[in-house]
Amino acid sequence: MSRYVKTFHAVEIADGGDGRWAGHAGPTPVSARDWLTEEGRTDRGAARARDLFETHMPELVPALDRLAGQLAFPRAGTLLTLAAVRPFFSGCTQIGRGGALLRNYDFAPEHCAGTIVSSRFLRPVIGVQEAWWGLLDGMNDAGLAVSLTFGGRFVQGPGFAVPIVLRYLLETCRTVDEAVDRLRTVPVAIPQNVTLVDPHRTVTVHVGPDIPLIEAPDSCAANHQHLPVPDEQERSTRTQARLAAVREAGVDVAAMLRPPLYQGAYDQWLGTVYTAHYRPAEGRVTYHWPGEAWEHPVVGLVPGSRTVALGLPDGTDER
Template sequence: MRQQHKTFQAIEVGDGGDGRWAAYARTLWQEMEGLLTAEGRTVQGADRVRALFHAHMPELVPVLHRLAGQLDRPEADVFLTHAALRPFSPACTQIGQNGTLLRNYDLPPHQCEGTIVSSRFLRPVIGMQDMLWGLLDGMNDAGLALSLTWGGRSAHGRGFAILIVVRYLLETCDTVDEAVDRLQSLPIAVPQNLTLVDPVKAVTVFVGPDMAPTVAPDACAANHQHLPVTDEQERALHTQERLRAIRAAGTNVAAMLKPPLYRSADEQGSRTLYTAHYRPAEGHVTYYWPGESWPQSFRDFTPGTRTVTFDQAT
């Protein structure tokens, strides 16, 4: 077995206005701007996504301007709307139960930003960041936590990448019910599953460009929604197997660090990159890897880095 390494980091960026976020984002800009769609590079496309963001996420418009102004790049504000990005499809597993959100995030290591961010754009939020200010999962100071998985279907439409939706809901909502209500009016570009947890409720909601938000039978998700899973998809993703396993295990961290929930690298290089265990009512999250953990909280957020070693099949 050869080994693969991935460095995760934790940073504080405040309200985004003091240069810390911009200093970090500039190091990734060349890589990130390549993810902007061709439409987003046109005058008409740029105007469309700006209008979409202003219409659906008005509370975040001042933050968008603050961040884009510091990047000082012609397409920065268009990119940061997350409404003109190439789609991505992470294969993840998650469950909400008894005030806890537990999730595995699966993707090729080089495609994951790997940055835990503590921010105060509109309110205190901690989460695993991607695409400069979007979130793969996170929690806010009201005790609300969210995480995402790909919905397993190839549909694509005009709308937001799910990363900015997670950010928006955490910045503007206090409860699961409030967040689910907000989802009803948000256009989503790609089928995704969101699991939401607060101190008294946990749900999973299926969203996508071709469907109204739909509450799932329970607060669990892998990589399918309400449609049948093909044999080919099951062989590639083991989505039904993982969903059965997490339903049986509940919020058991040890189970998330073992097969079938913990996934070694597949033919595309996708693998479980981290496990996140959120207890949002306590303002606490712990990120896990086999044999290692990294706790963070609103009261005690610790910037730094952790390099994780993965076994890689030869």
């Protein structure tokens, strides 16, 4: 198993208006343009993305405009809608049970921002930032926690990259039931699994451009949905094996930090970058790595940095 060293940052950005967000927003103008679809680089595509955002996430329009005004390159506002960006795919395993949300985020370490953000756009939210102001996972002050995994099917349609959808759910919803109802109406561009937890309910749902929202049999998810997984895909991702393992383990941080749930295929973009353990009733989250842990409250984050080793020691059986 390859080992990497990565630095994670915890930052407080408030409503994004004082410049702190812009310092951690992500890519340069050149790479930002690379994120946009061909249509998104046109006036028509930009207008369509804006209309989609205003239709489905009207509460966040002031925040979008406030943030876009801090990015000095063309199409910044279009980019931040996340309704005209190229798809990206990750691994991940997650479980909601007993009022807690536990997940492994699997990706290429050098392409993960590694920024834990505490914000107050519409309400206090903490989570791991991705795609400028979207979230890979997070929690709000009402006690709702959410997390995503790629759904494993390579189809695409009109809609949003799911990190902005998670941001929207946490900004506007207090409970799992509210969030699921809202998620039914928001178009998502590629298949995704979303696990939602509050102190009283947990659920995983499958969403995508070609299916209605489907509730999974339980509140666990890896990288497939309701359809059979081809043998080749299982060999490369072990998605069914990981799902079976997390179901058996339950909410167990130690199990997440060892194979098969902890993955080491970093060169294939399938290595575990962090483990997140959200406890909505406590209003706290702990991020874990082998031998390291970093806890934060949903309100009152203390900014800082933590450099950690990714991967397991040589000789560890990845299976």
